[in-house]
Amino acid sequence: LVSRKKHPENTVVDLKGVMMGDGQQRLVMGPCAVESYEQVLTVAKALKERGIKLLRGGAFKPRTSPYDFQGLGLEGLKILKQVADELDMVVISEIVNPSDIETAIEYLDVIQIGARNMQNFELLKAAGAVDKPVLLKRGLSATIQEFIHAAEYIVAKGNSNLMLCERGIRTYETATRNTLDISAVPILKQETHLPVLVDVTHSTGRRDLLLPTAKAALAIGADAIMAEVHPDPAVALSDSAQQMDIPQFNKFIDDLQASGLYKG
Ligand code: PEP
Ligand code: MN
Numbered sequence: 001l002v003s004r005k006k007h008p009e010n011t012v013v014d015l016k017g018v019m020m021g022d023g024q025q026r027l028v029m030g031p032c033a034v035e036s037y038e039q040v041l042t043v044a045k046a047l048k049e050r051g052i053k054l055l056r057g058g059a060f061k062p063r064t065s066p067y068d069f070q071g072l073g074l075e076g077l078k079i080l081k082q083v084a085d086e087l088d089m090v091v092i093s094e095i096v097n098p099s100d101i102e103t104a105i106e107y108l109d110v111i112q113i114g115a116r117n118m119q120n121f122e123l124l125k126a127a128g129a130v131d132k133p134v135l136l137k138r139g140l141s142a143t144i145q146e147f148i149h150a151a152e153y154i155v156a157k158g159n160s161n162l163m164l165c166e167r168g169i170r171t172y173e174t175a176t177r178n179t180l181d182i183s184a185v186p187i188l189k190q191e192t193h194l195p196v197l198v199d200v201t202h203s204t205g206r207r208d209l210l211l212p213t214a215k216a217a218l219a220i221g222a223d224a225i226m227a228e229v230h231p232d233p234a235v236a237l238s239d240s241a242q243q244m245d246i247p248q249f250n251k252f253i254d255d256l257q258a259s260g261l262y263k264g
Helices: 037-049 074-087 098-104 121-128 144-156 184-191 200-204 207-220 246-259
Strands: 013-015 018-020 026-030 054-056 090-094 110-113 134-137 162-166 196-199 224-228
Touching: 026 037, 037 054, 037 074, 037 246, 054 074, 054 224, 074 090, 074 098, 098 121, 110 121, 121 134, 121 144, 134 144, 144 162, 144 184, 162 184, 184 196, 184 207, 196 200, 196 207, 200 207, 200 224, 207 224, 207 246
Parallel strands: 026 054, 026 224, 054 090, 090 110, 110 134, 134 162, 162 196, 196 224
Antiparallel strands: 013 018
16 A cells, blocks of 8 residues: 555645645654653744744653653643644654554644554554554664555555654664664655655764754655754753754754755
């Protein structure tokens, strides 16, 4: 169902009026984790000022260590919704448990399925059975074929509002947190008809690489870039090393616009 051979036309996903996959390249930004109403509001206002309506934020955080901040859960989703309602934005947030989907869809606009859950088939099927757009991230060590099969699970259940996100894969390289597989973008666009995003934050794990990798992603034809912004990354409860603060975010947008690659 996701194959380009069977369906040559691009899928365009409507995120409350913001189109994904229509040829205009977009940005999905926001904090790694929802920490407080004030934190989300500060970031969301900065995004809104630069014309960005797609607000990401983790409420259920799939952390590598059980001792790390696990997210605010449903409380976090309520904060995202409150801010999004106030500023007319679109909420993208990760769900890790199939049984949370029913409650969560009242608060979010896009269900994110994270890298660690790309092959959580019960979660894929549950997300495929509801009427909400889904953003599926590539697994930490997943091949492109495995990624496409995971996507097929969602669409096979009836939900064709699906977007794919390349977020870096595990290799022997240690200079970056993961290795951004930039060629996955044109391959996924050739093999499937789905919108393809590139997450520059989790792929690189390095603030100094966000701009060059975002430029590469735009140049190679990604439908959107995902990156994290926090009011004060030094005290962030997760991903402190790669989130941008607000001035860095504004510079990032300025530089992307100056490059001529980003038209937003
Ligand atoms: C995220 O986007 O919040 C996240 C945890 O990313 P990933 O699943 O790609 O690691
Ligand atoms: Mn993060």
